[in-house]
Amino acid sequence: MKNLILQIFIIFFLYSCTHTSKNDSASNEEPYAVEEDIPAQLSPQKEETVHVVEIRQMQFVPDTIKVHKGDRILWVNKDIMNHDVTETSKKTWSSAPLKTGSSWTLVVTEGADYYCSLHQVMKGKIILQSDQNE
Amino acid sequence: MKKITMFTAALWLSTGLFAPVLGQDNPKLSDEEVAHVAVVANQIDIDYAEIAKQKSKDADILKFAETMANDHKAVINQASDLVKKLGVTPKENSVSKKLLTDADQTKKALQGKTGKSFNKAYIDNEVAYHKAVINAVEGLLIPESENGELKALLQNVVPALKTHLAHAEMVQKMYK
Numbered sequence: 001m002k003n004l005i006l007q008i009f010i011i012f013f014l015y016s017c018t019h020t021s022k023n024d025s026a027s028n029e030e031p032y033a034v035e036e037d038i039p040a041q042l043s044p045q046k047e048e049t050v051h052v053v054e055i056r057q058m059q060f061v062p063d064t065i066k067v068h069k070g071d072r073i074l075w076v077n078k079d080i081m082n083h084d085v086t087e088t089s090k091k092t093w094s095s096a097p098l099k100t101g102s103s104w105t106l107v108v109t110e111g112a113d114y115y116c117s118l119h120q121v122m123k124g125k126i127i128l129q130s131d132q133n134e
Numbered sequence: 135m136k137k138i139t140m141f142t143a144a145l146w147l148s149t150g151l152f153a154p155v156l157g158q159d160n161p162k163l164s165d166e167e168v169a170h171v172a173v174v175a176n177q178i179d180i181d182y183a184e185i186a187k188q189k190s191k192d193a194d195i196l197k198f199a200e201t202m203a204n205d206h207k208a209v210i211n212q213a214s215d216l217v218k219k220l221g222v223t224p225k226e227n228s229v230s231k232k233l234l235t236d237a238d239q240t241k242k243a244l245q246g247k248t249g250k251s252f253n254k255a256y257i258d259n260e261v262a263y264h265k266a267v268i269n270a271v272e273g274l275l276i277p278e279s280e281n282g283e284l285k286a287l288l289q290n291v292v293p294a295l296k297t298h299l300a301h302a303e304m305v306q307k308m309y310k
């Protein structure tokens with residue numbers, strides 16, 4: 001199992017390198033940093049939009065957010081307690097517990113309901129807007 | 135002795151009898167005493183959570199207890215920082231004593247239960263306890279606080295207590 005993960009990692013790593021060098025053959029002083037900072041390279045034609053959701057006083061603020069596919073949402077914990085961000089229906093994605101001041105980013109691929117698994121009554125919603133009128 | 139505490143503290147902490155009518159019986163608390171009540175009230179719920187961690191095997195109960203322990207520790211840490219900053223020493227008083235004697239009885243009752251009946255008793259108590267603490271914080275501790283930062287800290291804790299109550303009520307429905 002570990003070997004498999006390692007292999008996938010290596011394949012991905014090699015792919016990343018070739019992928020990066022194709023796009024960025026002129027100056028690649030820090031190819032790894034570039035790769036880490038911009039995982040959404042798959043859609044380089046669009047500018048990245050980052051939406052911020054603050055967690056404070058036991059609430060996601062705003063609790064409903066409208067985004068486009070490929071946008072990022074950044075959750076920032078401004079509360080004194082730990083919180084997390086967990087997809088509701090099948091726990092498709094989940095952050096680790098976020099301490100005060102910590103944040104977590106999701107690249108949105110689909111709309112979702114989410115909640116805090118530590119305080120199960122804390123809820124939020126991601127609504128996907130269509131790109132058709134662009 | 136018992137009668138005095140009945141008049142001062144018990145009314146504030148029992149959810150049913152809490153009412154603004156009690157104006158004349160409202161115990162006067164200094165900020166030192168308010169801080170003590172706040173710390174004791176949080177510590178008691180951490181103690182309940184510790185009992186749950188020892189006695190329950192139920193995943194929902196254990197996860198809830200873990201959250202209670204962590205959150206109430208966070209509040210105590212914040213209160214301790216503020217108390218240091220203000221140079222205040224928390225002082226024992228009739229309300230915090232009453233909280234502790236009641237909690238001792240509850241802990242004994244919880245220790246005497248096992249399995250499903252423990253889970254039910256624990257979560258029922260969490261619902262009742264959070265209701266009582268919300269009443270005490272809103273009806274007694276906040277109005278009694280003179281220092282603005284102490285008052286603000288207590289006001290900031292209310293949403294957490296209400297979220298805990300809603301969460302406890304949600305878990306409680308599983309044990310009916």
Ligand SMILES: [Cu+2]
Pocket residue numbers: 082083084116117118119122
């Ligand atoms: Cu939370």
